[in-house]
Amino acid sequence: MTRLMLAGVILAVAGCAAPSPEPVDVSAKSAALADRFQADLQGQLQAAMKAGGPVGAIGVCQQAAPAIAASLSEESGAEVRRIALKERNPAAAPEGDLRERLEQLAAAPLTAEGKPAVMQWTSGSGADAKAHFMRAIPMKEQPCAACHGTSIAPEVKNKLAELYPADKATGFKSGDLRGAILVSWPVGAARDE
Numbered sequence: 001m002t003r004l005m006l007a008g009v010i011l012a013v014a015g016c017a018a019p020s021p022e023p024v025d026v027s028a029k030s031a032a033l034a035d036r037f038q039a040d041l042q043g044q045l046q047a048a049m050k051a052g053g054p055v056g057a058i059g060v061c062q063q064a065a066p067a068i069a070a071s072l073s074e075e076s077g078a079e080v081r082r083i084a085l086k087e088r089n090p091a092a093a094p095e096g097d098l099r100e101r102l103e104q105l106a107a108a109p110l111t112a113e114g115k116p117a118v119m120q121w122t123s124g125s126g127a128d129a130k131a132h133f134m135r136a137i138p139m140k141e142q143p144c145a146a147c148h149g150t151s152i153a154p155e156v157k158n159k160l161a162e163l164y165p166a167d168k169a170t171g172f173k174s175g176d177l178r179g180a181i182l183v184s185w186p187v188g189a190a191r192d193e
């Protein structure tokens with residue numbers, strides 16, 4: 001009984017004493033999730049492109065991308081998603097301060113070593129505190145241009161228009177910021193490790 005009460009007091013004090021989150025380094029585990037997201041999706045995309053060309057692969061991408069994001073989120077406890085300034089999937093539109101952060105990333109999508117740039121920050125406080133990791137997804141010629149590039153085949157255009165009537169994700173050149181992977185951890189969970 002006393003012990004339980006004591007635990008309650010400690011929790012209450014800890015809750016009050018932490019109005020803003022301490023910096024939490026989530027980079028390694030976030031990068032690992034982002035790597036798996038991209039490897040899994042690219043594997044499925046390549047297989048679908050081989051089997052049915054870009055027109056067939058659009059539907060595969062539409063199914064696979066949200067499914068991979070959901071399963072990695074469930075497994076990790078983080079929220080894993082893709083976002084973009086010029087989005088195809090309306091769910092990828094950046095809300096709140098994400099737009100400004102994506103604009104910063106778009107200004108320099110690659111590091112000096114030519115690697116996708118990364119940004120990290122924390123948001124919220126108390127129970128809502130989150131640690132975020134965002135990594136650039138740079139546009140490449142192959143295989144991305146078939147569905148995101150500057151000259152897209154008419155049959156691909158038609159299929160995209162059918163599935164994504166508000167599509168903004170075309171006209172990209174190699175090296176542009178196509179989008180980003182965002183991994184957001186509840187800070188409490190990050191601290192438990």
Ligand code: HEC
Nearest residue numbers: 054057058061062065082084087088089092143144147179
């Ligand atoms: C076969 C067509 C196709 C190819 C090739 C393709 N994509 Fe996409 N891409 C899509 C579709 C369809 C979506 C929307 C998926 C969804 O509904 O979540 C998408 C969404 C995205 C998103 C999420 C943000 C948004 O706009 O919805 C990013 C980032 C992205 N693609 C990057 C790439 C990159 C980088 C490549 C090359 C490695 C690539 N894509 C190749 C069809 C394609």
